[in-house]
Structures are given as C-alpha cells and as structure tokens.
Amino acid sequence: MVHTAHxxxxxxxxxxxxxxxxxxxQHADVVIIGGGYTGMWTAWQLRERGASxxxxxxxxxxxxxxxxxxxxxxxxxxxxxxxxxxFGRDRALELCDASADSVRSIGAWCEAQxxxxxxxxxxxxxxxxxxxxDAVLDEILAAAPxxxxxxxxxxxxxxxxxxxxxxxxxxxxxxATVQPARLALGLRSKLLDVIRERSRVNALRSGPREVVVETxxxxxxxxxAVLAMNAATRAVPPLRNRLSVTSSHIVLTEPVPDVLDxxxxxxxxxxxxxxxxxxxxxxxxxxxxxxxxxxxxxxxxARLHGKVEVDPEVADETHAHLxxxxxxxxxxxxxxxxxxxxxxxxxxxxxxxxxDDGPVHYAFGFTxxxxxxxxxxxxxxxxxxxGESTDLAVTDPSPVRVPSEPFAITGxxxxxxxxxxxxxxxxxxxxxxxxxxxxxxxPRALGMHVAx
Numbered sequence: 001m002v003h004t005a006h007x008x009x010x011x012x013x014x015x016x017x018x019x020x021x022x023x024x025x026q027h028a029d030v031v032i033i034g035g036g037y038t039g040m041w042t043a044w045q046l047r048e049r050g051a052s053x054x055x056x057x058x059x060x061x062x063x064x065x066x067x068x069x070x071x072x073x074x075x076x077x078x079x080x081x082x083x084x085x086x087f088g089r090d091r092a093l094e095l096c097d098a099s100a101d102s103v104r105s106i107g108a109w110c111e112a113q114x115x116x117x118x119x120x121x122x123x124x125x126x127x128x129x130x131x132x133x134d135a136v137l138d139e140i141l142a143a144a145p146x147x148x149x150x151x152x153x154x155x156x157x158x159x160x161x162x163x164x165x166x167x168x169x170x171x172x173x174x175x176a177t178v179q180p181a182r183l184a185l186g187l188r189s190k191l192l193d194v195i196r197e198r199s200r201v202n203a204l205r206s207g208p209r210e211v212v213v214e215t216x217x218x219x220x221x222x223x224x225a226v227l228a229m230n231a232a233t234r235a236v237p238p239l240r241n242r243l244s245v246t247s248s249h250i251v252l253t254e255p256v257p258d259v260l261d262x263x264x265x266x267x268x269x270x271x272x273x274x275x276x277x278x279x280x281x282x283x284x285x286x287x288x289x290x291x292x293x294x295x296x297x298x299x300x301x302a303r304l305h306g307k308v309e310v311d312p313e314v315a316d317e318t319h320a321h322l323x324x325x326x327x328x329x330x331x332x333x334x335x336x337x338x339x340x341x342x343x344x345x346x347x348x349x350x351x352x353x354x355x356d357d358g359p360v361h362y363a364f365g366f367t368x369x370x371x372x373x374x375x376x377x378x379x380x381x382x383x384x385x386x387g388e389s390t391d392l393a394v395t396d397p398s399p400v401r402v403p404s405e406p407f408a409i410t411g412x413x414x415x416x417x418x419x420x421x422x423x424x425x426x427x428x429x430x431x432x433x434x435x436x437x438x439x440x441x442x443p444r445a446l447g448m449h450v451a452x
Contacts, residue, residue: 001251005309007338008252008290009181010067016185018060022196022218028054030385031213031222033201035061037370038363039228040187041378042385043194049386054220055191056213058200062184065230065370068340070250070280070292072270073106073176073371074124075099079349080144086347096148100174102375106183107176115186117178118285122268124175127157129165129325132426133274137170148174161265163325165273165427177270177282180371206358224359224385228377231299231341233364238355241401243346243365244412247296247308249318249339257287259328275423276440277416278368279321289329291322294368295420296339300409309339342368346400352380361385415439 002008030046032039035057043053055061076083076099083092107119128134141151150171152160157169188195203214204225211225227236231245260266260283270282277295284290296314315337323329345351345365350373352363361384363377383390418439425432 001334001337003310003312003315003337005338006063007068007250007340008336009071009179010063011336013067013179013181013185016060016188019192019195019197022054022056022199022215022220024218026054026218026220028052028220028222030054030224030226031056031211031220032226032228033204033213034226034228034230034232035059035188035195035197036064036066036228036230037184037187037374038230038366038377038381039226040184040191041375042226042228042381043191044187045378045382046385047191047194049382051386053194054222055195056199056201056215056220057195057197060197061188061191061195062181065340065342066184066374067181068250068338069180069368069371070270070282070290071118071178071180071371072124072280072282072369073103073119073178074270074369075103075172075174075372076349077144077149077172077174078124078126078140078170080149081139082347082349084143086349093145096144098379099373099376100148102379103174103176103372106178106372106375110183110186113186113190115183115189117183117186119176119178119183120268121176122270124172125152125157125160125169125269125271126172127161127163127166127169127271127273129167129273129275130423130426130429131167134167136274137168141170148172159264160267160269161271162263164327165325175270175372177268178371179284183371204360206355206360208358211358211360224361224387226381226385227360227362227364228381230364230366231343233343233362236362239362239364241404242351242399244344244402245299245308246294246342246344246412246416247299247311247314247339248292248294248342248368249296249311249314249337250290250292251315251319251322251334252284252336253289253291253322253329254333254335255287256289256329256332259289259326259332260287262328263326273325276419277423279325281322281325288335289322289326291318291325293318293321294342295416296342298409298412298416299341300405308341311339314339344368346402350377351399352377354384359385411442415443
C-alpha cells in the first residue's frame, strides 16, 4: 500500500511545473491568498469580470485538500434544517438552489474548458446503518423539499449499492462526483497567468483603500484581499477561534469490477452513512472503491506538519471499516491511503464574510464538503472583492467561537472519543451510557453543530 501525504488523485492527475514565485512589487485589483478551489474559483470569477488578480500559494495550487478529498461535488440540501434554523426557510431555499446551480456550473465549466475531471452527475445517497441514525435522515426529509431530497426504502437504497449495513436512505439527485485533483489542476491550468506559487505570505496590512501582502520575494498592493486558506485560516488572529481542525483518511482498493457488479453499484452515486464521523465512498472510472472516514485525529494550531496526512493507525482503521461495510472486499488489496485536514466550522456550514478593519474577505469552514460549495464561495467572494452586495455570503452576525488552545485540542479529543464510542455502540445495538451521552451533547450546549 502506498501511503503518502498527497494520495492517489494527484498521482493519477500527473505532475505539474511550478508557476513562478512572486518577485518585486506588483499591483492588482484583488490579491488572493490560497490556491485551492475557493481561491481559484474566486480568481476565475474576478477575471471574468475584468479585474486584475494575483493569487499567492505557499506550495502548489490544488495540492492541498482540494486535490486530496473524496470528490463529492455536493449541494447544501442535506444541511437544509441547519440553514432554516439560522436564516429562515426562504433564505435556506435560496442558498440551496444556488449551491445546486454551482454543481451544475462546475460540470458545464469542465465541458466548456475541456477539463476531464470525471464529472459524473450520479446523485448522492445518505444511508442509515443503525436504528439510531434513522433520525438523521428523518430530520432532513421532514424539512427539505421532496422534489430535491427524496426518501429511499431499504430496497431502493440497496438497489443502488447492496451493502448489508444499509437500512434505508435518502437521495439528492443534484449532487455529483469529480476526480478532485483533475478538477483542481484543470482550474489551475486556466489561471497560470495570475498564479504565483511557492510564495508563502508573511504579512498582510490593510487600510481603508489598500491592502499590502508580503512574501519573502516581493509584495502585492491591491484594492482588496481574499483569504482562501482552509485550515491555515487559524493563523489569522481575527478568525483563529472561528474554526477547529480535524482530519480525514481515504483508502483506495485495487480495481474490483466484480464486487461492483455484485453490489449493483453502477450509477456513479457518491454515498455516506449517517454517522457524525462519517464514512464516505464512491467508485472510480477503473472500478475501484475510494472509502473515507471523517474520524481522524484533531490538530492543534494552523501548522499541521504532516501529522494529519500520514496516520497509519487511522488508515488501518479506515480499511477495517471498509471491509465491515463491504464484506465482499475481504482479502482484496488496498493500493493507496492518504489523509488531509478538515477546516471545521462550529456551525458545520461555510463561513463567508469581511474583516472589520479593511477590504479583506474570507471563506473557510467547509467541514469536508467544499468541492461544490467552494464554487458558491468563489461567486460570493468575487462580488465582495468587487465592492458589490451579495445575497450568497453565508455570514453570521454572532459566530460561535471555539476554545483557545490547548483547551480546543484537549476538549475536542475527548468529544471525538465519546462520539466514536457512541457510534460503535449504536451500530452494535448496544446501550449508550450516560457519560458518553453527556460528552457528545457538550458541543451543542456551547452552540456548536458537530453533525450536519
């Protein structure tokens, strides 16, 4: 098994030649910090408006979480109950419709730009694997429009993918899958004229009309800045306590077309269970199963130093979960494993807005669901950086704060263990003890949404 920081997707997509570093003093209408989906979609939207842009990336664009994730190009429909709670039903419908438009736009962009990102509009299935998880489906189904989120019986769920663990499910037909690295690198290839790589930002100073961003090699003076930094947002003091960082791991099987035939899994659906620390899985063009688990360890601070990317213990546990979900894979090879950070929002929803002391706009907190919503964020950030009002910005006037370190990592680790114990007991049909129930209820008491 090849276990690396960057994983299979980036290897399959192929190497890239680094873009130039930032040198000297340059000027732009907008400077963007971060070369993942959010930063690049913002750059694309701004350039379409005729704005001059400089995008600065500390490493290589698309080689962070944007090139390593599960490739679920999702809408916000399964977040509908939370959106209604925060913004009301009309606003929630507007945001979910916009997120569905973003998924369609990604597919249309790939076709128009000749980017083969394996865009497959196969829909998304959430499957219950324990009686206690039925309530998760029921809450979404009770709130969301029936023409956008549809209930699936056990027979209908297992007709799409016949895991013995599946009880029943729901279907979001608007969702799709992509090969995430191919999408990220395809987007990068269209923006090379504005990208400066291996140009880590050391300082950002903002005033009423100008933002100055400095690297070791130069500086950019711009009318506005966009922060699209994923987990590294924790290095920005005003935003440090607005997110926490956890991790996820993926294992990839050898080609198993015989198993896919046995499962009847031929529609290209991306699938999760309904756990808090979710299992997520999808197929590839050559008949593999990519299986991920959102139960990785938490990270302290913004500099991760590779701790969440290569974690053999979590990779082994993810492999064990894969075989539990699909016993037909017993004895079949897992060829690759990799991990990455997740920028977790306390509301479990993206946070988009503007800092108080200047024209510096931000987006973060995609909480493992950024492929589709990052396009939505790019639309909102481009509008904000252009001085326009936008109805797409998911801003929160009173954002929930996470504790400072070391309390965040200590408390978060304890809550993680409690959730893992709770979910194990639920799936085994056991009784969840009072102490565990109290521990998993603690985040909610602090205003945090650990689940969707």
